[in-house]
Amino acid sequence: MNPPDPTAAQADDPNVVFHVHGVTKVYPMGEVEVQALRGVDMDLYSGELVVLLGPSGSGKSTLLNILGGLDTPTAGHVLYRGRDLTRASERELTDYRRYHVGFVFQFYNLIPSLTARENVAVVTEIARQPMRPEEALELVGLGNRLDHFPAQLSGGEQQRVAIARAIAKNPEVLLCDEPTGALDSATGIVVLEAIERVNRELGTATAVITHNASIAQMADRVIYMGDGLITHVDTNATRKAPRELSW
Amino acid sequence: MRALDRKLLRDLWYLRGQALAIALVIGAGLAAVLMSISTLDSLQTTRAIYYRDYGFAHIFASLKRAPESLGERIAALPGVDRVATRVWAPVTIEIAGFTDPVSGLLVSAPRAGRADLNRLYLRAGRLLDPNRSDEVIIGDAFAEAHAFKPGDRLGVIVNGKRKQLNIVGIALSPEFIYQISPHAIFPDFARFGVLWMAHDALATAFDMDGAFNNVTLTLARGAREADVIERLDAVLERYGGLGAYGREDQLSHRFLSQEFTQLEQMGRTFSVIFLGVAVFLLNMVVTRLVSTQREEIATLKAFGYSNASIGLHYAKLVVAIVLLGIVAGVAAGIWLGQGLSHTYMEYYRFPYLHFQLRPSIVLGATLTTAVAALIGTVFAVRRAVRLPPAQAMRPEPPPLYRATLMERLGLQRWLSQPSRMILRHIERRPVKSALSVLGIGLAGGIVISGTFMTDAVDFMVEAEFRMAQREDIAVSFTEPTSYRALHELAALPGVTRVEPVRAVPVRLRHGQHIYRTAIQGLAPDADLHRTLDTHLQPVSFPPDGIVLTDYLGTRLDLKPGDLLTVEVLDGSQPVREVPVVGFVQQYIGTGGYMDLAALNRLLREDRAITGAFLAVDAHQRENVYARLKKMPRVAGVQVHENAIRNYYASIGDLLLTFMTFIAGLAGAITFGVVYNSARITLSERSRELASLRVLGFTRGEIAYILLGELALLTLAAIPLGFMVGRALSAHFIATIHQELFRVPLVLNPDTYALSAGIVLASAIISGLIVRRRLDRLDLIAVLKTKE
Numbered sequence A: 001m002n003p004p005d006p007t008a009a010q011a012d013d014p015n016v017v018f019h020v021h022g023v024t025k026v027y028p029m030g031e032v033e034v035q036a037l038r039g040v041d042m043d044l045y046s047g048e049l050v051v052l053l054g055p056s057g058s059g060k061s062t063l064l065n066i067l068g069g070l071d072t073p074t075a076g077h078v079l080y081r082g083r084d085l086t087r088a089s090e091r092e093l094t095d096y097r098r099y100h101v102g103f104v105f106q107f108y109n110l111i112p113s114l115t116a117r118e119n120v121a122v123v124t125e126i127a128r129q130p131m132r133p134e135e136a137l138e139l140v141g142l143g144n145r146l147d148h149f150p151a152q153l154s155g156g157e158q159q160r161v162a163i164a165r166a167i168a169k170n171p172e173v174l175l176c177d178e179p180t181g182a183l184d185s186a187t188g189i190v191v192l193e194a195i196e197r198v199n200r201e202l203g204t205a206t207a208v209i210t211h212n213a214s215i216a217q218m219a220d221r222v223i224y225m226g227d228g229l230i231t232h233v234d235t236n237a238t239r240k241a242p243r244e245l246s247w
Numbered sequence B: 001m002r003a004l005d006r007k008l009l010r011d012l013w014y015l016r017g018q019a020l021a022i023a024l025v026i027g028a029g030l031a032a033v034l035m036s037i038s039t040l041d042s043l044q045t046t047r048a049i050y051y052r053d054y055g056f057a058h059i060f061a062s063l064k065r066a067p068e069s070l071g072e073r074i075a076a077l078p079g080v081d082r083v084a085t086r087v088w089a090p091v092t093i094e095i096a097g098f099t100d101p102v103s104g105l106l107v108s109a110p111r112a113g114r115a116d117l118n119r120l121y122l123r124a125g126r127l128l129d130p131n132r133s134d135e136v137i138i139g140d141a142f143a144e145a146h147a148f149k150p151g152d153r154l155g156v157i158v159n160g161k162r163k164q165l166n167i168v169g170i171a172l173s174p175e176f177i178y179q180i181s182p183h184a185i186f187p188d189f190a191r192f193g194v195l196w197m198a199h200d201a202l203a204t205a206f207d208m209d210g211a212f213n214n215v216t217l218t219l220a221r222g223a224r225e226a227d228v229i230e231r232l233d234a235v236l237e238r239y240g241g242l243g244a245y246g247r248e249d250q251l252s253h254r255f256l257s258q259e260f261t262q263l264e265q266m267g268r269t270f271s272v273i274f275l276g277v278a279v280f281l282l283n284m285v286v287t288r289l290v291s292t293q294r295e296e297i298a299t300l301k302a303f304g305y306s307n308a309s310i311g312l313h314y315a316k317l318v319v320a321i322v323l324l325g326i327v328a329g330v331a332a333g334i335w336l337g338q339g340l341s342h343t344y345m346e347y348y349r350f351p352y353l354h355f356q357l358r359p360s361i362v363l364g365a366t367l368t369t370a371v372a373a374l375i376g377t378v379f380a381v382r383r384a385v386r387l388p389p390a391q392a393m394r395p396e397p398p399p400l401y402r403a404t405l406m407e408r409l410g411l412q413r414w415l416s417q418p419s420r421m422i423l424r425h426i427e428r429r430p431v432k433s434a435l436s437v438l439g440i441g442l443a444g445g446i447v448i449s450g451t452f453m454t455d456a457v458d459f460m461v462e463a464e465f466r467m468a469q470r471e472d473i474a475v476s477f478t479e480p481t482s483y484r485a486l487h488e489l490a491a492l493p494g495v496t497r498v499e500p501v502r503a504v505p506v507r508l509r510h511g512q513h514i515y516r517t518a519i520q521g522l523a524p525d526a527d528l529h530r531t532l533d534t535h536l537q538p539v540s541f542p543p544d545g546i547v548l549t550d551y552l553g554t555r556l557d558l559k560p561g562d563l564l565t566v567e568v569l570d571g572s573q574p575v576r577e578v579p580v581v582g583f584v585q586q587y588i589g590t591g592g593y594m595d596l597a598a599l600n601r602l603l604r605e606d607r608a609i610t611g612a613f614l615a616v617d618a619h620q621r622e623n624v625y626a627r628l629k630k631m632p633r634v635a636g637v638q639v640h641e642n643a644i645r646n647y648y649a650s651i652g653d654l655l656l657t658f659m660t661f662i663a664g665l666a667g668a669i670t671f672g673v674v675y676n677s678a679r680i681t682l683s684e685r686s687r688e689l690a691s692l693r694v695l696g697f698t699r700g701e702i703a704y705i706l707l708g709e710l711a712l713l714t715l716a717a718i719p720l721g722f723m724v725g726r727a728l729s730a731h732f733i734a735t736i737h738q739e740l741f742r743v744p745l746v747l748n749p750d751t752y753a754l755s756a757g758i759v760l761a762s763a764i765i766s767g768l769i770v771r772r773r774l775d776r777l778d779l780i781a782v783l784k785t786k787e
């Protein structure tokens, strides 16, 4: 099976976690079509923390969803450690999501009938080497909210439960869609510290979507998106710790 | 416990209202099935055991008179096992304080030391003393109708002689489970009774010393009934045999069998309808229930749960709900089945009841239900997991935006914002709306199919007893009599009109089809007792040929012009051929009709009659009864009003009892479906409605939006329910047994009104519950969780 990708050789590089080539995404809307992605090329390296910046509607979530195996591109290829996700079977995609990816959704997507602890447990119960749910919640500063239901938590607390849920399985990649979007700066910093710690201590390749430009300073690289394309990429010489960010 | 299982329990608790409603639908559907089938099985088993335990004979024959010694010859016939010879005599019964004419059958009781067939089950008192000639045992139904107890007395007129008898016992007999006068279509417990006397006493009183006029026997193992009947007829021919017959032509057994068949077919039809509807509704409800969980399913999928494990999770949820319904349904089915069986047992006067519920029936019905629910689950889960999780995690987008019909017609100007939202929502989701309407419509339809029988029964009574048979009294003579008897009857004070009738018991034969029934010869100018065509217009008989009830036409495969073989079971028992000239519409009973003169010509007999129909001045009734009792030739007197009452008391009641149970279950299903529709709509839309509240809509307005939609769908469902109900009723009629009566498809406005009423009441109750929930809608929770 030869992927028709001339740059496939790069995929063999052990440092490349994701190799994205020529990805487009079109949403058919009856007569009209929405071009969410118009041909994206990028790589994500192991251990690095990338921030995706761009105006609303530029295709950030769409790209992240495709990386996470939650959606499939209309054209192009996404290689995860050399394996082409666009050709993966349903079974392979399920395993990929189960064992390799931690996802923080823009809308939290907690299960309303489960407590914070149980929401995390839903994921740890099927993972290979998970943390204990309590541990993960401790990490995001929710050790005292274990038995609260989502409806009993603030938006920021719900978001932190979602992060705990994402990191509890010790994933190889962590994908976060506007994790601090609804949070005040103090809480936002707690959340970002959790993400940064996972990235640093476990070496988890991490991509974070935000439209808060100052957050970009904690990244190794910053990918700017506009209108379904990557406009340019910045590399930071040094990463700032979340606590040092000016909000 | 795993987090997912905990979610299961919490979801179940959260959905308890809906879960109970679903369980109600399943439970009622299952209960209807199990009730119908167990009742039938129990009745049939009980009858079989009763027959066996009390030696119910296989073959029966009446004759004029034969010496006792003939009994041994009969016993020696090949294929005959046990033989009981006996005497039976039609009698007139006199009861102090009861003016209506009462007729009866006096039967010699089984004799000690002889083959005792058709044994008595003693309810009260004691058996007969063979040496006493003034003792009698009476049937239980007759005793109850007159509150007779052992020790009471009654008078009988046997052979023109009056005899005073002491009641010593009250009994049941497998031979007379139905105590029905040979002259009546329906049992009348007060005016017809079976009595047993010691054999020798009765033989003496009836001039039958050393002789018998009735014989019953059982078949040897492996013997063929038809062969034995043929041999027996040959033996009895010299002794005035009136044609032997098997159980299927024995009055009580035949009546019972017809009713059982009818019940069985009703039970089967209702089982299919109820289970079908319940299963359909279940499937629909489960599909919708799972669809409301679409976002959770997508989330689980995003975490790496496989489709199979997500499917299993929801299957567990559904199975838990279904199990609740199944347990409730089986329990209710057994309970109702026992109740109904007991009602029937008392009605039929079985000495005991063997309640029976076949495990295979329970298993079959349960599996059907469970499988239907699981198919719905799988279907819904598959639909939910088909989409990529990224898309499924968002709420389902409405189908493509298009100006709605309302907007294209420019109606929006006339409608308030909430009204427009209702119409738009219904129009945007046509399939969901249509399914809601269909579900409620089906439920309303089964209510109709469960209640329309009342209308049909009323209509049959109206047609048969008020339009066709309009006599006040039907008189039957002990034997064919000359026309002169008519003048005697006409001369009675109070009698305003007399019409003759000649009834002949016959075996009708066409090709290989045989049917035992009677032919009635009626006067050409008959006005009291008429037959009607399909348009309820009186039919006049051609001077030759026979007219049959339409059921017999089908049964004997006849068309007008065919030649029908008539084997007369009376007098010299001639066999004749007669052309079929037409068919009449008759809802109750079966038989043939001929012009009286033509019938007598066919029999090559003089102008003979066997009975008469009388119109009587209402004030003179009692007088006429008294005079009729004194006429020795009069064997039986049927009072028309009693016939109507008896009809309702027998078949009417039986049907209606069954139907009442069925209608109750149909009502339960309806409520379950309507309530479910309301609850699911609520859970599908609570977020949207809460957002509207946040935007400043009042409680009243959002309640209006939701309940208005429910009301519109419910209103649309009512006429659909009418159509479904009519179709189900027609199907029901087409499948049930036709011999006893042919049910017409008649639906009165009140039946439709009942269906609409149950649907509306269910909708109102559901609406109130939903309204209460809407008032307590948690606005903050909506704001906190996403969007």
Ligand SMILES: Nc1ncnc2c1ncn2[C@@H]1O[C@H](COP(=O)(O)OP(=O)(O)O)[C@@H](O)[C@H]1O
Residues within 6 Å of the ligand: A027, A029, A034, A035, A036, A054, A055, A056, A057, A058, A059, A060, A061, A062, A063, B391
């Ligand atoms: N399911 C969908 N159907 C149609 N269009 C969509 C869908 N999801 C996203 N889009 C469109 O794709 C574009 C990119 O969306 P998204 O990736 O969510 O942007 P971002 O996350 O950068 O704000 C937007 O124009 C959005 O309207």
Ligand SMILES: [Mg+2]
Residues within 6 Å of the ligand: A060, A061, A062, A106, A177
């Ligand atoms: Mg986005």
